Amino acid sequence: MEKQKDDFRKSLNSVQNWPQGARDDFVLHALDCSAIVAITDTRGRILSVNSRFEEISGYTRQELIGNDHRMLRSKQHDKKFFRQMYRTIASGNVWHGEICNRRQDGSLYWVDTTIVPHVSETGKVTSYVAIRFDITARKQAENHLKSSRQKLQKVVNTDFLTKISNRLHFSHILRRTLRASTASHICLALLDVDTFKTINDTSGHDSGDRLLRKIAEKLQAFENENCFIARIGGDEFAVLMTGETPSLFETVLLNILKQMRFSLRHRTVTHACTVSIGYVCVPLSGAREKVLLKCADLALYAAKTGGRNRVREYHPAMEEKLDLAARLRRRVQTGLRDQSIKVFYQPIFSLSVPGRISFEALLHWDHPQHKVLSPQYFPEVFEDHSLTMTLNTFMTHKVMEDMSKLREQNVRFERIAINITSCDFENTDFFRKLDSLAEGMNVPLTSLALEITENVFSRPHHQQVERELDTLHRKGVQISLDDFGTGFASLTHLKTITFDYVKINRAFVAGLERHGTDAAIIRGVIDIVHSLGRKVVAEGIRSASQVRALLEMECDFVQGDFLCEAVPVMDIPAALEKIRYKALL
Numbered sequence: 001m002e003k004q005k006d007d008f009r010k011s012l013n014s015v016q017n018w019p020q021g022a023r024d025d026f027v028l029h030a031l032d033c034s035a036i037v038a039i040t041d042t043r044g045r046i047l048s049v050n051s052r053f054e055e056i057s058g059y060t061r062q063e064l065i066g067n068d069h070r071m072l073r074s075k076q077h078d079k080k081f082f083r084q085m086y087r088t089i090a091s092g093n094v095w096h097g098e099i100c101n102r103r104q105d106g107s108l109y110w111v112d113t114t115i116v117p118h119v120s121e122t123g124k125v126t127s128y129v130a131i132r133f134d135i136t137a138r139k140q141a142e143n144h145l146k147s148s149r150q151k152l153q154k155v156v157n158t159d160f161l162t163k164i165s166n167r168l169h170f171s172h173i174l175r176r177t178l179r180a181s182t183a184s185h186i187c188l189a190l191l192d193v194d195t196f197k198t199i200n201d202t203s204g205h206d207s208g209d210r211l212l213r214k215i216a217e218k219l220q221a222f223e224n225e226n227c228f229i230a231r232i233g234g235d236e237f238a239v240l241m242t243g244e245t246p247s248l249f250e251t252v253l254l255n256i257l258k259q260m261r262f263s264l265r266h267r268t269v270t271h272a273c274t275v276s277i278g279y280v281c282v283p284l285s286g287a288r289e290k291v292l293l294k295c296a297d298l299a300l301y302a303a304k305t306g307g308r309n310r311v312r313e314y315h316p317a318m319e320e321k322l323d324l325a326a327r328l329r330r331r332v333q334t335g336l337r338d339q340s341i342k343v344f345y346q347p348i349f350s351l352s353v354p355g356r357i358s359f360e361a362l363l364h365w366d367h368p369q370h371k372v373l374s375p376q377y378f379p380e381v382f383e384d385h386s387l388t389m390t391l392n393t394f395m396t397h398k399v400m401e402d403m404s405k406l407r408e409q410n411v412r413f414e415r416i417a418i419n420i421t422s423c424d425f426e427n428t429d430f431f432r433k434l435d436s437l438a439e440g441m442n443v444p445l446t447s448l449a450l451e452i453t454e455n456v457f458s459r460p461h462h463q464q465v466e467r468e469l470d471t472l473h474r475k476g477v478q479i480s481l482d483d484f485g486t487g488f489a490s491l492t493h494l495k496t497i498t499f500d501y502v503k504i505n506r507a508f509v510a511g512l513e514r515h516g517t518d519a520a521i522i523r524g525v526i527d528i529v530h531s532l533g534r535k536v537v538a539e540g541i542r543s544a545s546q547v548r549a550l551l552e553m554e555c556d557f558v559q560g561d562f563l564c565e566a567v568p569v570m571d572i573p574a575a576l577e578k579i580r581y582k583a584l585l
Helices: 002-016 020-034 051-057 079-090 136-157 167-180 196-203 205-220 247-259 289-305 316-338 379-383 385-408 422-426 430-440 454-458 462-474 490-496 506-510 516-531 544-552 569-579
Strands: 036-041 046-049 095-102 108-119 125-134 185-193 227-233 236-243 262-266 269-273 275-283 311-313 341-350 357-367 371-373 416-420 448-453 478-484 501-504 535-539 557-559
Touching (some): 036 051, 079 108, 079 125, 108 136, 136 167, 167 289, 185 247, 185 289, 196 262, 196 269, 205 227, 205 236, 205 262, 205 269, 247 275, 275 289, 289 311, 289 316, 341 385, 357 385, 385 422, 385 430, 385 569, 448 462, 516 535
Parallel strands (some): 275 311, 357 416, 448 478, 478 501, 501 535
Antiparallel strands (some): 036 125, 108 125, 185 236, 185 275, 262 269, 341 557, 357 371
16 A cells, blocks of 8 residues: 555656646646536637537537537526526636536436636636536436435335325324424314224225225325325324414315215125214414324214214313213223122013013113212213123123023013114124023023114114114014114114014103193004004103003003112012002003
């Protein structure tokens, strides 16, 4: 290494010892061999070029000299770029940078350029010498690397299924918006598909994927510079908006909600698709990522528990309600463990055949502060699907156990009715489990009844529910339409659903003696149900006069606290003895 340094010093010294003219000629020759050189006047007209300039530009010396240097422009640089360059060299300063030029054949090339102004003795710039080195290969490699990075970045930021932005990209855009946006307000909305699990379970994952792609496609129609769309997980999407008019955010979300109502067909099954949307809108200054996500999630939860297929804006009361519901659910879970959650039974009496009795199983909570509570006092618990399923499973097991106790007590009964919620229908093997449990506990299915509210049939998977109910009905389980008259499309259900009983809601029974309208409705329901060969149960009986009025209307069964309150299984014999002292007929 030292020897090479010495050789270089000797060579340099030898050149420096040459006569001035020889040394200048040598430097110019070396420059001409390695660099692309051109001389222009102050107006940009080419005065001289070397052979390397001809080679890289594709023009001959005759075609170049006398022409404006602008003939090589590639349009890859804006006016500001050249304005700054000319300002530098016109003031007598050297400019250095990278320029993209265009060859005669139209192809582009890049040169690392140094422009040196020639300044006269009077201080005036008279010409420019431009010395360039070809860096096209390097720029192409850089562009290739940049393109590869961009493609990789796109893959990293794109959801593989829907081809829209994913959660990672959403988080990046949200943080950048909070940091750099100049808008006055920000809106974060979370969108959840109401029907996704049902479609996946009944029509397969291909149909679920098709649903997600269709939703993403519809959402993209709303995307613009102020509205960002992303799929952030499973069947959940995010909509991020900024703007000066907060009231417009809800308008956009309502339009999105409307566009998300469509049908998806799979073979012979048509699914009605809807979404739930929760959002939060706040001034951009002071907004925080985690707070926005939490508030939007609470609003989404409110939209789903409020009936789905709707838009809900965040309100602080939602957080208070959620905390209360969470505490309540924890207490109920504790109640299941310490057996303060119990199953009570309320008799259902026949008005046409005295002594013919069935029971409805009802959950009760032996609450430490409020004595015994029925489910109407803790409805928030049933907003949790998992806990609802746990409670329903507990009730079903307990009912089948208590059937044996009733037989031991010589209590004669026809059936025990169990209330079934929409959560049960989300699990496609519910009825198989019910059949298997009954067989394992030696309980005949003919001693069971299922009470189902009408809103179950307003859900998108109602066709599946109807088919499974029909299967159980053929095995001997009775089906009762509970709270009839308060649900959705009641008369349609009478025509399309397999059922044995209709239970008239207590709200109509309460007005039986005061309002002629309620009496007319009850009479009409009884006549319609009887014409279909089915029976009617009136619940919520509070007086003997109500019983007599229903008897006159030929109602089949009655149930209510006036006749007998719900009691634990061991208290049923004593409770039935007291019935003898009440004049039912």
